[in-house]
Amino acid sequence: MELIHVIADIIVSLGAFFLLVGSIGLIRLPDFYSRAHAQGKADTLGVMLIIFGLLLNQLTGGAYINSVKLLIIIAFVGLTNPTGTNALVGAAFRFRLKPWFKDEQGGKAENSDNENENKEEEKD
Amino acid sequence: MDKYFIYLSVVLTVIIFIPLYRVLMGPTLYDRILGAGAIATKTMVLILVIGLVFNRLDMFIDITMAYAILNFIGTIAIAKYLETRGYRKK
Numbered sequence: 001m002e003l004i005h006v007i008a009d010i011i012v013s014l015g016a017f018f019l020l021v022g023s024i025g026l027i028r029l030p031d032f033y034s035r036a037h038a039q040g041k042a043d044t045l046g047v048m049l050i051i052f053g054l055l056l057n058q059l060t061g062g063a064y065i066n067s068v069k070l071l072i073i074i075a076f077v078g079l080t081n082p083t084g085t086n087a088l089v090g091a092a093f094r095f096r097l098k099p100w101f102k103d104e105q106g107g108k109a110e111n112s113d114n115e116n117e118n119k120e121e122e123k124d
Numbered sequence: 125m126d127k128y129f130i131y132l133s134v135v136l137t138v139i140i141f142i143p144l145y146r147v148l149m150g151p152t153l154y155d156r157i158l159g160a161g162a163i164a165t166k167t168m169v170l171i172l173v174i175g176l177v178f179n180r181l182d183m184f185i186d187i188t189m190a191y192a193i194l195n196f197i198g199t200i201a202i203a204k205y206l207e208t209r210g211y212r213k214k
Contacts, residue, residue, distance in 0.1 A: 009128055012132065013132075015169075016132060016135055016136065016139070019136070019139050019166060019169070020139055020142075022162070023139050023142035023143055023162070023166075024142065026142070026143050026146050026158070026159065026162055027142060027143065027145050027146055032151075032152060032154050032155055032158070035146070035155065035158060036158055039158055039161065039162050043162055043165055043166070046169075047165055047166075047168065047169055050169050050172075050173075051169070051172065054172055054173075054176060054181075057176070058181065063181070063182070065182070066181055066182055066185060069185045069186075069189070070172075070185065072189070073185070073188060073189060073192065076189070076192055076193075077165075077168075077192060080192070080195075080196040081165060081196075083196075083200075084161060084195075084196055084199035084200055084203070085158070085161070085199075087199065087200055087203035087204070087207075088154060088157060088158060088161075088199060088202075088203045090203070090207065091154070091203045091204075091206045091207040092152075092154045092206075094207055095206070095207075097152065097154065
């Protein structure tokens with residue numbers, strides 16, 4: 001096994017670790033905005049690292065067209081994944097979805113309060 | 125070395141099932157859309173790894189590019205639709 005394959009496997013493992021951290025953050029964080037933060041940053045970095053590891057793996061086989069296409073996919077994911085998350089957060093913010101503050105709600109994640117507040121606003 | 129990518133595909137399949145909780149039980153509609161986007165992003169990587177296991181990466185790369193474009197367009201369209209209209213509870 002060559003050295004570049006070992007480096008590629010290490011980079012791919014690091015990317016899988018970041019994907020795992022992003023998924024755990026998506027179900028453990030208390031608020032929509034913090035969940036969007038976990039999904040927009042950790043997932044993008046994990047996907048880019050895994051595809052970069054596959055690119056290093058393909059570079060030794062002589063298939064350069066695959067490497068160029070993987071580079072295009074890296075650029076596309078790095079551009080579009082944060083853009084989509086940002087558009088979704090902007091839509092939620094313009095709908096006045098309340099952020100989560102630790103002082104007001106006693107340090108507990110209660111999203112039902114947010115829904116009730118939004119309902120009252122709609123009645124007004 | 126091929127064994128490593130088979131194990132990696134199993135691990136990625138387990139990771140993909142974690143945001144399904146947020147899609148099913150999410151408090152607001154935005155959480156569900158965010159979880160669906162996370163699942164789509166991870167599925168892209170799984171398609172690439174499976175292509176490497178099957179040794180047909182040149183075919184699976186094109187599928188991945190189409191899937192990435194579809195995911196992006198879907199998220200942007202839903203965000204724009206919710207931004208102009210908002211959504212009603214229950």
